[in-house]
Amino acid sequence: MATEDSPQRGYRAACPNCGAPVEFRSAASAFAVCSFCRSSIVRDGEALRRIGQVAELFDDHSPLQLGASGRYQGAPFVLVGRLQYRYAEGTWNEWHALFDSGPDGTRSGWLSEDNGRYVFAFDAPLAETPPKAETLRAGQSLALAGQAWSVASVSAAKLIAAQGELPFKPNLERGFVVADVRNTRGEVGTLDYADPAAPKWSIGRSVAISELAMSGLAESREKTLKARGVECPSCGTALEVKLSTTQSIVCFNCHAVVDVSQGVGGDLAHYAQTNGSEPQIPLGSVGTLALSLAPGEKKALPWQVVGYAERCEVDTGDDEQSFWREYLLYHRTEGFAFLVDAQDGWSWTAPITGVPERAGDGVKYQGVLYRKLYDYTGMATYVLGEFYWRLERDARTFNTDYIGTGSFSSRRINRERTGSGETQEITWSAGETLSADAVLKAFKLAPEKSAALQRDALPSSGNAASLLAKLFFWGFVVVVLLMLFRCDGDERDCSQVRATYGEASAEYQNCLRSARSSGGRVGGGSWGGWSSGGGGSHK
Incomplete structure (x- = not known):
């Protein structure tokens, strides 16, 4: 046995199965997993005892790894353990973060994945008895821990692997139910029903890796x-x-x-x-964009296009149908965002941790009132690249779009419901409109692509730029009319659509197919049903 000098009084001993060193950084930790033979180790005083073996971790090449350290709300922490879970939509990780709270001991937290981003959560006591898992449904409202919450998801999960130092014995034998709830304060709560008689409760907030001043990350x-x-x-x-x-x-x-x-x-x-088309912004392209709704200066960062989806509105009840495109953007320490190319303009959006506050038929978020635009059902028709959620053929998303009021009319909020029955999930996203010129410049696209990108929301001022915008508007109206009535035409009717949207666009390709087969018409507009996929605070 050997000890080492550490502000957290580390303890190290040989694995009873293979002899490799097993480290405990906290005196409160009673369990660890040997990094060499994956034996599950329990500490009994100064002796170690093997109680089983855990499965091998699914190597997902996360930027996080054991030993990485950082600061959260001014307090230093180090990642000492990892739990990997599986549910119907895939896997997610929870990283055991150990905080040095001074001479009196240590404190544990959990850095978990949340819709392509991260949440820092801490276990908390519950004064009241939480509702039973089988009574919870996505979208349901409930009061818990003195707060009003909205249920985001209820999932069946199972711990499949563990690594490093843990504050409790990992239960690899049976599955459990986990429910994620969110509130208007930007918090996410988690009810862990691994022990149905005594569910665990934790509360967290969204974080970006860049905010944590982390060192020791993999692939830096x-x-x-x-x-x-x-x-x-x-x-x-x-x-x-x-x-x-x-x-x-x-x-x-x-x-x-x-x-x-x-x-x-x-x-x-x-x-x-x-029947898909190539994206106008190629996969792998990197564009510098400032994507933030937070007050103050926006930081421009390089975002890489890693996924592309073509979507359409379905179940419209009439002959009109809207189409839009989504580009999944990735930044290594900020997570994921979406660039949306709809018939009525460009915008960006990203999932939010909490939920907006209801305000009549609209919502209020970060002090901004949003009015409701419309409800619609979306479906992905073609995809390219990689996605952090599981794609299913013909899967529907049920969406509601909101637009900011007053001087915040460029802002957008979307509510998306996925799944059905007891496996539904509700995700909120927030974003803002972008000009086509901003997209063109950000991704350094060829000037000849400019015409195909021009679908901006129109300004209302009476200057020369507004006059040009009005001319573009009436040209756009002509194009839309051609699209609406193209079912009676031939391929020559699509020339205006090609000039406006580009030869590779879904609008042009759909126009050609419709002209050949005298199919239905499309029109309208949508700010996009940007699917953020599955995942609560622990997914």
Whole structure:
């Protein structure tokens, strides 16, 4: 046995199974997993006892790793343990963060994945008895810990692997139910029903890795994405899964959608897709954008396009149908965001941790009142690249869009409901409109693409720029009218659509298909049903 000088009074001893060193940084920690033989170790005084073996971790190449350290709300912490869970939509990690609270001991926290971002959460006592898991449904309101909450998701999960030092014995034998709830203060709460008689309760807030001043991260270079290999089950092409949170990847050769949410070993589920077009912003492109709704100066950061989706509105009840495109953007320490190209303009959006406050038919978020625009049902028709949620053929999303009022009319909020029955999830996203010129410059696109990108929301001032905008508006109206009535035309009717949206656009390709088959018409507009996929504070 050996001890080491540490502000957290570290303890180290040999693994009783293989002899490798097993470290305990906290005197309060009673369990650890040997990093060499994966034995589950319990500490009994100064002796270690092996009580089993855990499964091997699914190597997702997360930027986080054991030993990485940082600061949260001014307090230093170090990542000493990791739990990996599996649920219907894939896997997620919870990192055990150990804080040095001074001479009286240590404090544990959990750094967990949340819709492509992270939440820092801490276990907390509950004075009241929480509702039973089987009574909870997504969208339900409840009062807990003196706060009003909205249920975001209720999922069945199972701990599949563990690593490092833990404050409790990892339960690898049985599954459990976990419910994520959110409030208007930007907090996310988690009810863990691993022990149904005594559910655990934790409360957290959204964080970006960049806010934590972390050191010791894996792959510290900003634009380097380490890949893990997988063979396309449709055509055999070697694919590289580059992102730590990827649940679905599209084969670049045959465009099959491959589900890697359950790991990359064995048979992988997949499905074929057709009739898509190449994105106007190529996959892998990096653009410098300032994506923030926070007050103060916006920080421009490099965002990489890692996924692309074409979507359409379904179940409209009439002949009109809207189409839009979404680009999934990735920044290594900020997480994910979406760039949305809709028929009525460009915008960006990102999932938020809390929920807006209801205000009649609208909502209020960060002091801004948003009025309701419309409800609609969306469906992805074509995808490329990697996604941090599991893609399913013909899956529907049920959306409500809101627009900011007054001087905040450029802001947007979206509520999205996915799933059905007892496996629904509700995700809120917030963002802002962008000009086509800003997109063109950010991604350094060729000038000739400018016309195909011009779908900006129109200014209302009476200057020369406004006159040009009005001329563009009436040109846009002509194009929309052509699109609305193109079912009676031929391929020549699509020339104006091509001039406005570009030859590779979904509008132009759909116009061609419709002209050939005298199909239905499309029109209208939408700010996009940007799917943020599954995941609560621990997903």
